[in-house]
Amino acid sequence: MLGTAFVNMFAKGRNTIPKGELMSSRCPMPMATGPCDGCRECMSVCPTHAISVDDGWSIDLGRCLMCMDCILHCPNGSIEEVPAPDYALTREELVLRPGFDVDEIERKVDAPMFKGSLAFRELDTGSCNACEVELNCASNQFYDLHRFGIKVVASPRHADALVVTGPMARNMRIAAEKTYEAVPDPRIVIACGTCAISGGLFVEGDVEPEGVASMKPSILIPGCPPSPDRVIRSLVKSLGMRH
Amino acid sequence: METIEVSNDDYVQESSEFRRLGARLLTVFAEEPRDSKGLVNALYAVDGEVLRVRTLTDGDVPSLSAVFPYALFHERLMSEMSGVTIDGSYPDPIVFRRRGAGHPMQKSGFDASACEPVPIPRNATEGDGVFEIPVGPVHAGIIEPGHFRFSVAGETVLELNPTLGYTHRGMERLMEGPVSADRSRLVERISGDTCVANSIAYAEMMESSVKVPRRAVVIRTMLAEMERLYNHISAVSGICTDTAFSVPSAIGGGIMEKALRMNSTLTHHRYLMNAVVPGGIRWDIGEDTLRDLDDFLIGLKFEVESLESSMMDSPSLQDRMETTGILGKESAMDIGATGPIGRASGIAIDCRREFGYELYGEMAMNMPVETTGDVAARTKVRFAEITESFSLIHQCIQDMQPGETRVRARPGSGFFCSVIEAPRGQLVHAMSVVDGQVWRYHVVDPSFRNWFGMCHAVPGNVVPDFPLINKSFGLSYSGNDL
Numbered sequence: 001m002l003g004t005a006f007v008n009m010f011a012k013g014r015n016t017i018p019k020g021e022l023m024s025s026r027c028p029m030p031m032a033t034g035p036c037d038g039c040r041e042c043m044s045v046c047p048t049h050a051i052s053v054d055d056g057w058s059i060d061l062g063r064c065l066m067c068m069d070c071i072l073h074c075p076n077g078s079i080e081e082v083p084a085p086d087y088a089l090t091r092e093e094l095v096l097r098p099g100f101d102v103d104e105i106e107r108k109v110d111a112p113m114f115k116g117s118l119a120f121r122e123l124d125t126g127s128c129n130a131c132e133v134e135l136n137c138a139s140n141q142f143y144d145l146h147r148f149g150i151k152v153v154a155s156p157r158h159a160d161a162l163v164v165t166g167p168m169a170r171n172m173r174i175a176a177e178k179t180y181e182a183v184p185d186p187r188i189v190i191a192c193g194t195c196a197i198s199g200g201l202f203v204e205g206d207v208e209p210e211g212v213a214s215m216k217p218s219i220l221i222p223g224c225p226p227s228p229d230r231v232i233r234s235l236v237k238s239l240g241m242r243h
Numbered sequence: 244m245e246t247i248e249v250s251n252d253d254y255v256q257e258s259s260e261f262r263r264l265g266a267r268l269l270t271v272f273a274e275e276p277r278d279s280k281g282l283v284n285a286l287y288a289v290d291g292e293v294l295r296v297r298t299l300t301d302g303d304v305p306s307l308s309a310v311f312p313y314a315l316f317h318e319r320l321m322s323e324m325s326g327v328t329i330d331g332s333y334p335d336p337i338v339f340r341r342r343g344a345g346h347p348m349q350k351s352g353f354d355a356s357a358c359e360p361v362p363i364p365r366n367a368t369e370g371d372g373v374f375e376i377p378v379g380p381v382h383a384g385i386i387e388p389g390h391f392r393f394s395v396a397g398e399t400v401l402e403l404n405p406t407l408g409y410t411h412r413g414m415e416r417l418m419e420g421p422v423s424a425d426r427s428r429l430v431e432r433i434s435g436d437t438c439v440a441n442s443i444a445y446a447e448m449m450e451s452s453v454k455v456p457r458r459a460v461v462i463r464t465m466l467a468e469m470e471r472l473y474n475h476i477s478a479v480s481g482i483c484t485d486t487a488f489s490v491p492s493a494i495g496g497g498i499m500e501k502a503l504r505m506n507s508t509l510t511h512h513r514y515l516m517n518a519v520v521p522g523g524i525r526w527d528i529g530e531d532t533l534r535d536l537d538d539f540l541i542g543l544k545f546e547v548e549s550l551e552s553s554m555m556d557s558p559s560l561q562d563r564m565e566t567t568g569i570l571g572k573e574s575a576m577d578i579g580a581t582g583p584i585g586r587a588s589g590i591a592i593d594c595r596r597e598f599g600y601e602l603y604g605e606m607a608m609n610m611p612v613e614t615t616g617d618v619a620a621r622t623k624v625r626f627a628e629i630t631e632s633f634s635l636i637h638q639c640i641q642d643m644q645p646g647e648t649r650v651r652a653r654p655g656s657g658f659f660c661s662v663i664e665a666p667r668g669q670l671v672h673a674m675s676v677v678d679g680q681v682w683r684y685h686v687v688d689p690s691f692r693n694w695f696g697m698c699h700a701v702p703g704n705v706v707p708d709f710p711l712i713n714k715s716f717g718l719s720y721s722g723n724d725l
Contacts, residue, residue, distance in 0.1 A: 133514070142497065172388060
């Protein structure tokens with residue numbers, strides 16, 4: 001009976017994804033893998049104008065909603081799902097062309113003090129709440145964010161990092177500035193999700209024109225919303241945490 | 244949809260007539276016609292039909308709040324969005340909360356960047372030993388922003404006033420433009436965890452002139468129920484989290500994750516985004532996947548039942564839930580509570596039954612109703628609705644016939660409205676199309692009125708019960724703020 005109790009304690013109902021499996025998986029993104037005749041069909045269906053065919057086919061992962069409409073509409077069937085980089089450090093590196101190198105994009109951020117552990121505070125600046133649900137899911141038994149040494153803290157004063165979601169709605173600007181000021185130095189800002197990186201679908205809306213970029217985020221995690229494993233991989237890889 | 248044109252004087256009279264007939268008010272909103280100063284639309288639900296009462300206005304409109312008390316919320320929103328005065332004055336702002344350079348829905352003269360925030364007023368409760376606790380907009384958990392002010396005497400809350408609008412992104416304005424442009428991606432992001440309900444509401448209005456293939460209708464209904472399923476599971480496991488009932492909370496999180504993964508198998512998206520489009524659905528779901536879904540749901544049902552019994556059989560959790568955060572039937576009627584919140588307070592309304600949209604008109608379903616209106620009642624309603632969702636999804640899978648999944652939608656001209664039962668309650672979308680342009684788009688999220696239900700439910704409880712009551716309401720901030 002004691003044996004069963006131990007088995008129950010440590011194994012039963014545990015669905016945790018092994019660290020190795022979580023770290024080696026990748027999220028998909030659309031990319032032109034075949035010939036492009038410049039018909040602009042993909043450009044016209046893209047809801048966030050992420051694709052450009054002038055000067056060669058390129059896609060801005062910071063705007064892409066991963067809706068894959070471009071794949072459905074390409075008359076040549078030239079666009080396919082390919083493994084995407086989990087994050088980038090600069091906005092320019094998120095504009096991807098065929099034949100991009102994932103390892104070149106996923107560089108380490110210059111913040112060696114956080115490689116042992118990271119305490120982050122989430123800041124919603126007007127997201128649709130899908131990013132929040134995903135960040136909550138990162139703590140569930142499948143992903144178990146905490147085993148990597150990453151912790152969600154209740155106050156910005158306890159935080160090393162701000163994970164910012166949403167396009168920076170005008171009504172939220174003052175609160176967001178105050179939250180940023182409350183985080184002690186050294187601190188980093190992480191833009192999580194398409195809205196935070198580029199404004200996404202809301203660039204024309206009642207949002208600050210500069211968006212979250214005014215907070216100078218050092219890690220950009222694309223996705224609408226970024227899945228929990230992608231958030232974990234981005235933090236672990238970019239900060240050089242052990243896994 | 245029938246439209247009744249009334250004069251300004253008959254506008255309130257007409258409303259009490261409707262109330263006498265047992266109708267309820269869906270929303271009140273203003274639009275700016277091209278030729279005159281203002282047009283106010285009041286939408287009513289009468290016997291499963293939507294009725295539109297419109298009246299021309301020169302900038303002022305009488306209030307319907309004497310007939311339907313909750314009309315005031317819509318009128319406050321209308322006033323700050325469109326610049327219409329109510330009975331001669333501007334009521335308190337509710338969502339936009341900035342003033343100075345026009346109103347967001349005015350066709351000209353609005354400058355969002357020049358508007359200044361309206362200061363948040365103090366609570367009315369005053370006296371010796373009464374303290375005011377301001378909370379937010381940035382909260383301790385991973386949730387959306389909103390500001391709350393509690394007036395407390397000791398531990399007991401005397402008054403609670405929420406200030407929302409922090410996630411206002413100007414959604415209604417973004418929806419305007421050529422009607423031919425597909426805005427289903429945008430509509431889904433009104434509230435990320437209600438994306439299927441929102442996109443169905445949008446799609447139904449765009450499809451008024453075409454017949455959507457049966458297979459698409461069945462799949463959409465199935466997706467809507469999958470959405471309800473994970474939303475309710477998230478809400479009940481949230482109750483465990485907020486009462487520090489750790490093991491069921493972790494189990495609930497696991498069940499939700501499994502449901503999200505199933506969503507991803509069905510539509511390539513964990514929140515079912517990008518699936519529903521005007522005219523049908525984006526991609527078909529294979530027969531193998533449907534069989535897997537049926538098997539998966541049987542397993543999930545057992546897990547939900549075990550979660551339910553661990554919650555409902557726990558005396559300590561019941562002690563926290565029972566008689567906590569009571570929203571009485573009368574208050575619920577006054578604020579126009581919708582969805583599971585209303586049904587937990589004895590309001591037996593379910594838009595799926597009432598309007599029979601998509602496939603709901605021909606499916607067998609129960610409507611769980613509780614009367615106590617406390618946290619326990621809301622939890623019971625949610626568990627009962629999860630069971631209903633299992634049954635509805637199973638009925639959908641049984642009903643699935645091979646066939647087309649998408650036709651070309653040709654949006655017409657005129658006024659459209661759709662009322663959908665989202666996981667959180669009654670969701671209303673209205674759209675008027677003039678010369679191929681979306682002239683006015685109006686959304687009422689179920690959370691919009693239910694937030695006021697929370698203001699009624701919290702006073703009389705202790706401060707530590709606020710998170711629990713908040714979670715039992717499970718409201719959306721982004722849907723409310725648009």
